[in-house]
Structures are given as structure tokens and as C-alpha cells.
Amino acid sequence: MNFMDHYTNYINSGDTDTRSAIMSMTEVVKKDVEAGDKERCREDMRRLYAYLNGSDIDEDSQKSIISSVMVLSSLQDRAWFRSEFAGYLSFISNDFYLKTAELDRVLDAARASEESYRFFDDKEMDIFIKRVIPLIADHYYGEGKAPDNSGDYYINKWYLLKYMEEEQGDLALLQKDYPGLYKCVEDIGNTSTSYRSLEIEYLKKIKGVTAPGIDLYRRLISSYYDNMQKIYPQRKDEYDQKRILWDKASGNDHCPCGSGRKFKKCHGNLI
Numbered sequence: 668m669n670f671m672d673h674y675t676n677y678i679n680s681g682d683t684d685t686r687s688a689i690m691s692m693t694e695v696v697k698k699d700v701e702a703g704d705k706e707r708c709r710e711d712m713r714r715l716y717a718y719l720n721g722s723d724i725d726e727d728s729q730k731s732i733i734s735s736v737m738v739l740s741s742l743q744d745r746a747w748f749r750s751e752f753a754g755y756l757s758f759i760s761n762d763f764y765l766k767t768a769e770l771d772r773v774l775d776a777a778r779a780s781e782e783s784y785r786f787f788d789d790k791e792m793d794i795f796i797k798r799v800i801p802l803i804a805d806h807y808y809g810e811g812k813a814p815d816n817s818g819d820y821y822i823n824k825w826y827l828l829k830y831m832e833e834e835q836g837d838l839a840l841l842q843k844d845y846p847g848l849y850k851c852v853e854d855i856g857n858t859s860t861s862y863r864s865l866e867i868e869y870l871k872k873i874k875g876v877t878a879p880g881i882d883l884y885r886r887l888i889s890s891y892y893d894n895m896q897k898i899y900p901q902r903k904d905e906y907d908q909k910r911i912l913w914d915k916a917s918g919n920d921h922c923p924c925g926s927g928r929k930f931k932k933c934h935g936n937l938i
């Protein structure tokens with residue numbers, strides 16, 4: 668009798684609650700995936716489905732399903748597991764399970780991450796926003812609000828903000844396909860009077876948790892345009908020009924952000 672059989676018997680005996688059962692079954696699937704045991708993984712996923720089908724899904728159980736999606740989502744770097752994960756998402760998208768807005772958002776994030784992995788694997792490159800937003804959504808909905816000292820959180824938000832400034836068309840796409848994730852974008856956009864002041868606010872926060880003396884802003888800009896070029900190779904020249912503007916800006920030049928202020932009084936102030 669393997670661990671899973673043992674555990675199923677234990678659950679059926681009624682000695683444990685649904686919530687911990689879901690988490691334990693998820694851990695078993697995770698071990699299968701890490702061991703590369705496809706057959707056992709499929710078998711254990713089927714047991715999880717059977718268990719969910721036979722259980723009352725209360726609020727606590729929903730939280731476990733959310734945690735379970737988070738855990739399994741991180742295993743998608745194994746290409747063979749992606750179809751299993753996609754199957755899990757469609758299973759829990761069933762009306763019976765989908766009862767809270769929180770789960771709805773997590774499903775959005777999980778679907779987007781699943782697509783991102785797939786696109787990346789096909790060398791087609793997904794749009795930038797779908798790669799950044801799941802990370803932000805994870806902070807929002809995974810373990811609650813990010814702590815004040817979380818540099819990654821603000822860096823991701825900064826990337827998203829920069830993207831929002833430049834690629835408004837993709838936001839309409841996002842709103843249509845991923846309403847839950849779009850809420851993240853709206854939250855960010857609504858918190859300030861302008862993208863520029865929000866960008867500076869985030870940069871200060873990022874700076875607060877980065878080693879002093881690092882030319883942070885130029886590094887962010889450079890990595891931003893590197894990423895954009897990978898995603899939109901046909902726009903390489905345009906991105907190169909923007910990057911050069913930022914690289915050359917200094918002192919009394921007009922700031923490349925378009926504020927009309929001198930660089931040293933605007934973004935240069937943050938370098």
C-alpha cells in the first residue's frame with residue numbers, strides 16, 4: 668500500500684478534515700511531479716478529483732484549493748505536467764467549486780501562468796504583461812499584501828507600470844480575457860494621479876531595499892527594454908532609441924520621461 672492508498676483510507680475513515688486532506692493530496696502530486704513519475708501523478712490527480720467530487724466544499728476547503736493551485740502552478744517548468752495542471756484548472760473552474768472572487772482571481776493568475784509557460788516553451792513569447800501580472804497577483808492574493816521591504820514586489824509593479832504607459836492596447840485584451848487580473852492593473856492605476864508620480868514612488872521603495880550605490884534606474888530601464896525587444900522583436904529599433912535616450916540623459920537635459928523638467932531634477936534625482 669503506497670502513501671496515497673494509506674491516506675485515502677485515512678480520509679475515508681473520517682478522522683481528518685477536508686482542508687488538510689486537499690493539501691496532503693497536493694503534496695503527494697507535487698512529489699510525483701518532482702520525481703518525474705507521470706503515471707503516478709495522473710493516478711494521484713484522479714484521486715484528488717474523486718475526493719473533491721465527493722466532498723462538501725466549504726469556505727475552508729476553498730482556501731485549500733487556492734493553496735493547491737499555487738503549489739501546483741510552480742511545477743509547470745516540467746512541460747509534461749502542464750496538461751495535467753490545465754486539466755486541474757478546468758476541473759475546479761466548474762461552477763460547483765468556483766464560489767469566491769478570490770478563487771476567481773487565483774484561477775486567472777494560474778491560467779495566465781500556464782499560458783506563459785506554454786508560449787515561452789514554443790519560443791513564441793507571450794505578451795509581457797501576462798508574465799509580470801501573475802507575480803503581482805501572487806503577492807496580492809497568495810500571501811496577502813507584500814511586506815514593506817519587498818523589493819521584488821515593487822520592481823514587478825514598476826515593470827507593469829512602465830508597460831501600462833506604453834502598451835495600452837494589451838490592457839483591453841487583458842480586461843477581456845482576465846478580469847480578475849485586470850483588477851490588479853486597475854488597483855495600481857487608481858492609486859495615484861499619474862503614472863509618473865507612481866513610478867517615482869515605487870523607485871524610492873525599491874531603492875530603500877537595494878544596496879546603496881547601485882545605478883538602479885538605468886538597470887531597470889535596460890532590463891525593461893531587453894524584455895520588450897524579446898517580446899516584440901519587430902520594434903527593436905524603437906526600443907533601442909528609447910534606451911539610448913535614457914542612457915545619455917544627464918544633468919540639465921530634458922528628462923526622457925517627458926515631464927519637461929531637467930533630468931537632474933526629475934528621474935536623474937533617483938540615480
Ligand SMILES: [Zn+2]
Nearest residue numbers: 922924933934
Ligand atoms: Zn523624469
